[in-house]
Amino acid sequence: MKTLPLGKGHSILYIAAVAVVSSAIGVGLIFIGITAWVTHERAQQQTSQRLGELLGTVESTASIACFVEDQALARELARGLLKNSEALAVVIRSNSGELASARRSGVGEIALARAAEARIRRPIVSPFNSALTVGEILLDPDPEAVERTVIEEVRFIGILLWLLLAALVSVIAFVMLRQIVRPIQGLSLQLHRMDAAAGDRLAIGRVDPGAELGGLVADVNALADQLVASLDDERKLRIQREFDEKKYRAIFDNAETGIFIARRDGVVESRNPALARLFELPAYLSVDSAGISLLTLPWQQPSSLPELLARCVDENLTLAADLEFLHGDGNTRWLNVVLSPIGDERVQGVVSNVTERRQAEDSARHQAVTDPLTGIANRPGLEQQLQAEMQHCTSGSENGFAFLLIDLDGFKRINDALGLPVGDSILKAASSRILSCLKDSDIVARMGGDEFAAILPRIDDEALAASVGERIVRALRRSYDGHGTPIQLGASIGITLFPGDGADLPTLLRNAELALDRAKASGGGRFSFFDPAMAETAERRRTLETDMQLALRRNEFKLFLQPVVDLSGKRVVGAEALIRWQHHEKGLIVPDAFIPLAEETGLIVDIGLWCLEEACLRLAEWQREGRDLYLSLNISARQIPEGLPPAVVLDAVRRHGVDASRLVLEITEGVLLADVGRSQSWLRELRESGFRIYLDDFGTGYSSLSYLKRFPVDTVKIDKSFIRDLNRNENDRALVEAIIAMARSLRLQVVAEGVEDAEQLAQLRQMGCNYIQGYHFSMPVCSADFAAAAESIARSFLPENA
Missing domain, CATH: 3.30.70.270 (Reverse transcriptase/Diguanylate cyclase domain)
Structure with a gap:
């Protein structure tokens, strides 16, 4: 490692010495200044104190002189006070005026003015009455005497202070030289000679490892370690970069995907071999050959690629598009072209063959709109067409x-x-x-x-x-x-x-x-x-459906009750619950006008649950009144079994405290025909819970007799269509007689519906049918009128009415 020259300029020792000496001189001067001021104040105080004591010794003499106004005695006293070296001038005054004054000879006006600033004034009292002031003594101290005292003390203290500072500076300089400067110079020399890459590190020497210099040595060594590590990382990165470049070149050359760099005008500046295969470029063109223009290739839509290139460069966006390329054999292939801007109006492009994907997508789109069974269009396909x-x-x-x-x-x-x-x-x-x-x-x-x-x-x-x-x-x-x-x-x-x-x-x-x-x-x-009338009908049905939904919330449905009469007992034994709709605008609506639509839309389930609750309320009321009556509900096929589960029916009678045998469920043959197996399970569970089952509209179905054998019912109700022509049609009369006889043999009760006159009643009584329901006894009435209707029926059996 090349060594660097030591820095020019003053050494650390010189700089430190100058700083210490300058600081010492400054501190000394400040201290001397403070000492001079304090000494001066103290000297003045001491002088004033001594002069005051001097005045105290002559106070009695001054008192007599002022009392008798003896000027000779006053002058003698003034001359005596001036004998004190610290007194400069004396004035003795009585109440009548000045008795005597004296001052040192050779004293100028400036000295007198300065002395007057520190003048001591002593009042003189009468020798006979201490409360009576007869005069005063004015004594001016000599400022030069004070200053001489201050100079002597300051000189002595200053000499001691400078000696102390000189010793302190010498000690500090020695310590700094030994503990700081020399170690730093040693570290500096080591740094200039150190080769960090070769493993050289600073030696800590006699420096305390825990001290600042020890920390500095450790930090420098740590930086050296980091430098070496960085150099190693750089070397590894350089090796990896060279390896990656080789690998990229191998990938670039051997990739199945075409890669290129092109100008805005489509001229290719660099490409890999795969691009030549995808675009079917001539074999004699080398990879590095220039002048190949993408825009001159046989695209199905020649304008698509220039637009893509222009947008990529102008908007500085990475863009991708599937473009159709005309193959040399006349077929087409789909190429996915991805362009990324790289600056200087150039783009980097990646081209891949996506023909199979496009064909798969086309096939998926075709399947999405095609019915797989018949091969024709499905509903989505039809809606598109x-x-x-x-x-x-x-x-x-x-x-x-x-x-x-x-x-x-x-x-x-x-x-x-x-x-x-x-x-x-x-x-x-x-x-x-x-x-x-x-x-x-x-x-x-x-x-x-x-x-x-x-x-x-x-x-x-x-x-x-x-x-x-x-x-x-x-x-x-x-x-x-x-x-x-x-x-x-x-x-x-x-x-x-x-x-x-x-x-x-x-x-x-x-x-x-x-x-x-x-x-x-x-x-x-x-x-x-x-026909537009169909739409009107449909709109009426929709309105009716909406009104039915609102009717449940508005409580517009009402239960009407038609009594069932026991001829042998001559009394009402129960009633059939018949729903009516009290529409808020249209008035009373009969079931045939809305029940079929309710069954079709599924609203019959909610209506059925409402009827169940209302029936249980009526039965509970009858039980409280002591009436031995049952109430029957008509059940729709849509309610079996999910719409009206046996558990729901049982829960309703338990909540209202109603005997289950008082609630009768009426079903028709059509209900049973809907799902025989589930209907049988539903009926069996209800029968086991204590409910009674009536087979309504008996005789109108295809296989009524078989139902009596297969399903657990308690009573059959003869349909009113047979009762209506009972007096005029021999076949109806024979069928009614057969139904009653068959029911009696199966130990089933029979209820005749639709009895409207006395002649029908007489024939049914003769046939042995004991339970009658119809207009002959009562129309369906509201709950409030049912008791009156039952009493009216009971009175009709009295002898005078029979």
Whole structure:
């Protein structure tokens, strides 16, 4: 390590000595100044004190002189006071005036003025009365005497102080030389000779390791260690950088991805071999050859790359794009080009072949809009096509189009009975038949399940759309092969025309569904055009649904009770709860106007829970009043089993303290037909909990007798349709007699519904039917009027009314 010359200028010892001596001189001067001032003040005080004592010795003489105003005695006294070396001038005064004055000879006016500043004034009292002042003595001290005393003392103290400071400075200089300067000079020499890279370090010598110099040595050695470590790290980084450059060059040359540096105008300044392969550059061009322009290559859209280059340079952004490149064999490939600005209007580019990814994305997009079973468009694909067709018509390219919504009648039944494979084959056949009825420009889609749709461009006439719809209905009506079993299905079609039946996608789809519902409601196997009245009907249904939801919160539903009469007991034994809706605007609404919609929308579940609570409240009230009555509730298929679980029913009667046997649940054959297995479990659990089960509308179903055997019921209720013509129709009379006889043999009770006159009542009594419900006894009444209705019925059995 090259040694550096010692620094020019004064040494540390010289600087330290000058600083110490200067400090000592300054301190000494300050101390002497303070000493002179203090000595001067003290000397003046001592002089004044001595002169005061002198005046005290002559005070009695002065008192006599002033009292008798003896001037001779006063002058003698004044001359005696001047004999004191510290007195400069004396004046003796009586009350009448000056008696005597004296001063030293040769004293100038300046000295007298200075002495007058320290004048001592002593009042003289009468020798006979100490309270009476007869004069005064004025004594001026000699300032030169004071100054001589001060000079002598200051000189002595100054000599001692300078000797002390000289000794102290010598000691400090010696200590600094030995303990600081020499060690620092030694460290300085070591530093100039030290080669840190060779491992040289400062020797601590006789320096205390815990002292500042010891810490300095340790810090210098630590810095040397850090320097060596930094040099090692730099060397390692240099080696690693060289290695990375070689590795990068290897990657650059062998990468499958094309890498290049190009100017804004597309001219390539540097590239790797992979770029030549991707762009099919001539083999004779070397890697370092210049003049290759990316803009002259066969791009499918030649303007895309120049725009990308310009944006990258102008906006200083890293940009990427997939560009289509024309291959030499006529095919195209997709290249992903990533450009990053590197300054000086140059970019670094990375090019990779993404043809397979783009093909996979195209395939995924195709699958996203294609039905996997039939190969035609799915619902999202249809909605895309509808949007595109609407845009064509809106822009004036076309006048309009027809939209068909197609549903296979009876498909669910066949699919459930024969299984999914047969159902899938039918769906494939149906899609093929629909395609065969349409032109190549028409679009067919499967909406889901057994629902299809078709778009007929440039057809805005009902006659043409009807012709296509009729062809599709006939094609789908032909029998299908269900794995050897011929299957007959039909089709219902709803047709809408754009833009007349809907100017936007949701409206067009909704109106097509309304038209489809009309076709299915008309028996199926036909098509139906959308009519604005359908939308009005749908709006009324929507309003009714909304009002039903509000009715629950507004407590607009009411339970009416129709009594059930025991003919043998001649009394009311119970009642059937019948719901009524007291609409806030429309008044009383009968169940047939809203219950079907409630079942369709699922609101019947909430309504059913409300009815259960109200029924339990009535039963609890009857129990408190001592009435032995039951109350029956009608149960919908939507309530079994999740909508009205047995645990909920049992919890309701327990909360209200009602005997479970007083709550009767009425079900119809249609409810049981919905799900036989779950219905059986639901009924069994309720029966085991003590509830009674009535089979309502008995005789109207397909297999009523089998239900009596399979389901645990307590009572059958004969449907009012049989009771209505009991007097006029022998078949109805025979059926009623058979039902009553069969129930009696099965130990079941029978309730006849819809009894409206005495003749019907008499025949039922003759047949052995003891429980009657109908207008003959009472219409459904509100809860408040039920007691009166029951009393009226009881009075009707009295002899005078029988």
